Amino acid sequence: MVDITEILVHWHAGRSKNEIAASLGLARNTVRKYVAAAEEAGIVPGGAAISSAEWAARVREWFPEVADGRLRQVTWPTIEQHRDYIVGQLKAGVTVTTIHQRLRDEEGLAVSIASMRRYVHANLPEEVRASQVRVLRLREAEPGAEAQIDYGQLGRWTDPRSGRRHTVQAFVMVLPASRHMFVYPVLKMDQQAWSSAHVAAFAFFGGCPARLVPDNLKTGVDRPDLYDPKINRAYAELASHYGVLVDPARSRKPRDKASVERPMPYIRDSFWRGRSFASLEEMREQAVRWCLEVAGTRACRPLADAAPLVVFNAVEAGQLQALPQAPFVLSRWSRAKVGPDIHARVDKVLYSIPWRYLGRQLDVRSTATMVQFFCGGELIKTHPRKLSGKQTDLGDYPPERVAFHQRTPAWCRRQAEQIGPACIEVVNVLLAEGALYRLRAAQGVLGLADKHDPQRLEAACARALAVGDPSYRTVKGILVAGTESDPAPAGRGDGGAEAFLHGPDALFAEVIPLHGASTPAAS
Numbered sequence: 001m002v003d004i005t006e007i008l009v010h011w012h013a014g015r016s017k018n019e020i021a022a023s024l025g026l027a028r029n030t031v032r033k034y035v036a037a038a039e040e041a042g043i044v045p046g047g048a049a050i051s052s053a054e055w056a057a058r059v060r061e062w063f064p065e066v067a068d069g070r071l072r073q074v075t076w077p078t079i080e081q082h083r084d085y086i087v088g089q090l091k092a093g094v095t096v097t098t099i100h101q102r103l104r105d106e107e108g109l110a111v112s113i114a115s116m117r118r119y120v121h122a123n124l125p126e127e128v129r130a131s132q133v134r135v136l137r138l139r140e141a142e143p144g145a146e147a148q149i150d151y152g153q154l155g156r157w158t159d160p161r162s163g164r165r166h167t168v169q170a171f172v173m174v175l176p177a178s179r180h181m182f183v184y185p186v187l188k189m190d191q192q193a194w195s196s197a198h199v200a201a202f203a204f205f206g207g208c209p210a211r212l213v214p215d216n217l218k219t220g221v222d223r224p225d226l227y228d229p230k231i232n233r234a235y236a237e238l239a240s241h242y243g244v245l246v247d248p249a250r251s252r253k254p255r256d257k258a259s260v261e262r263p264m265p266y267i268r269d270s271f272w273r274g275r276s277f278a279s280l281e282e283m284r285e286q287a288v289r290w291c292l293e294v295a296g297t298r299a300c301r302p303l304a305d306a307a308p309l310v311v312f313n314a315v316e317a318g319q320l321q322a323l324p325q326a327p328f329v330l331s332r333w334s335r336a337k338v339g340p341d342i343h344a345r346v347d348k349v350l351y352s353i354p355w356r357y358l359g360r361q362l363d364v365r366s367t368a369t370m371v372q373f374f375c376g377g378e379l380i381k382t383h384p385r386k387l388s389g390k391q392t393d394l395g396d397y398p399p400e401r402v403a404f405h406q407r408t409p410a411w412c413r414r415q416a417e418q419i420g421p422a423c424i425e426v427v428n429v430l431l432a433e434g435a436l437y438r439l440r441a442a443q444g445v446l447g448l449a450d451k452h453d454p455q456r457l458e459a460a461c462a463r464a465l466a467v468g469d470p471s472y473r474t475v476k477g478i479l480v481a482g483t484e485s486d487p488a489p490a491g492r493g494d495g496g497a498e499a500f501l502h503g504p505d506a507l508f509a510e511v512i513p514l515h516g517a518s519t520p521a522a523s
Helices: 002-012 017-024 028-040 052-062 076-080 083-091 096-107 113-123 126-130 191-205 233-242 254-261 264-272 280-293 308-319 399-406 409-417 421-431 435-450 454-466 472-481 493-500 504-508
Strands: 146-158 165-175 180-186 211-213 221-223 332-337 343-346 349-352 361-366 370-375 378-384
Touching: 002 017, 002 028, 002 052, 017 028, 028 052, 076 083, 076 113, 083 096, 083 113, 096 113, 146 264, 165 191, 165 264, 180 191, 180 280, 180 308, 191 233, 191 280, 191 332, 233 332, 264 280, 332 343, 343 361, 349 370, 349 378, 409 421, 409 435, 421 435, 421 454, 435 454, 435 472, 454 472
Parallel strands: 146 211
Antiparallel strands: 146 165, 165 180, 332 361, 343 349, 361 370, 370 378
């Protein structure tokens, strides 16, 4: 479904069907098939903006067999019976269309040509599929149509402030039509640096090209493939924000981005060698100045010795797309699993997830201020970003598991009021000192109402107060023994100690002063 969405996005942006087929390594008839569905729906290139989610929903409606893999794989066991024949025919140079026609006519194979093509692509050896590829030479880019992107190593640098040695890489973006370039030194080639460099490059040029041609780096492309390059989610977000298309270069094909490959030795020699920098920030400032004052004014042979900056200002600057008004929010995507405690770990911080997703692998989008969790493309939870510790939303737990956390001292007092004054006094005694420590005991007393009549519980609380031992264990023992209606013993609580194993002084002397009881003098 992602492949079809990509075809439709390119088509809606104004690229021709032939250009899309050449760029994505697809047959023109395949492109026509999927574009036809959009045309029948009344969609036209350059019309109202359509988000990726809207395209995905339309693809699921138009091509359900693509959205649900099970619908298209039911014919594969039938095709598998002819695997050796198919491999032999492919090695002999026979097309998939002809193989399908022969199997249909000679063997009675009742599957569609589309099913046969999907089977061949998914199941046959790489060398067999590769033999069918026709390599197309790309045309020179028009002004504003394309930017080529790559990393190149500059060298080693010692940070004067920390004394640490770093390997410095240069992010380079070149506009092939004018050969104007932007250089952005980085110490890490991670997603944050990749996205930040793009933002800085677009600001430098004052606009965006229609298409980006990056190398097959993990920071831009999840899976390098001639037919099906997978753009990672953070890079796809950036491209969507700026309204540009990402068209990765083929693996090990430097000519696909020759405009950015060739200047790397020049950048190392002219900008880097023999110079010192006090900080990374100064290095980047000097790189911008060098791009404008040195690289931008050099005589460029592909431009008939014209200066790239002059050509850029004359023919390309006005062809770039305008920058969006809202700034781009840098994000990073990762994966996290929901553990038994219904928390998922992101950057050493635990975040709670709704309990229904226990054990699931989730996609995580992290920004400077928030962390979002997705399951199957659906946003299921958002947390404020934390730098350490744990972030828990009690609403993520099953109701029966979160009851203890929600039964606060105030809740306990309200519940006791519904039972009676003796129960109120027992709860107040338990919560008088160390409320959090004794909260569970107060909850336990109130929980006895689930198994015993409230009148019996009220009577048991009154008897516990009378014997000077208003504890959960005493109240429960009275109810179990059925002695809540017995007359109160004379004198202080120690007189009933034989029934409760210990008197209140011995039991609570180190925990909490007894309600209404004085400490006996030492003997």
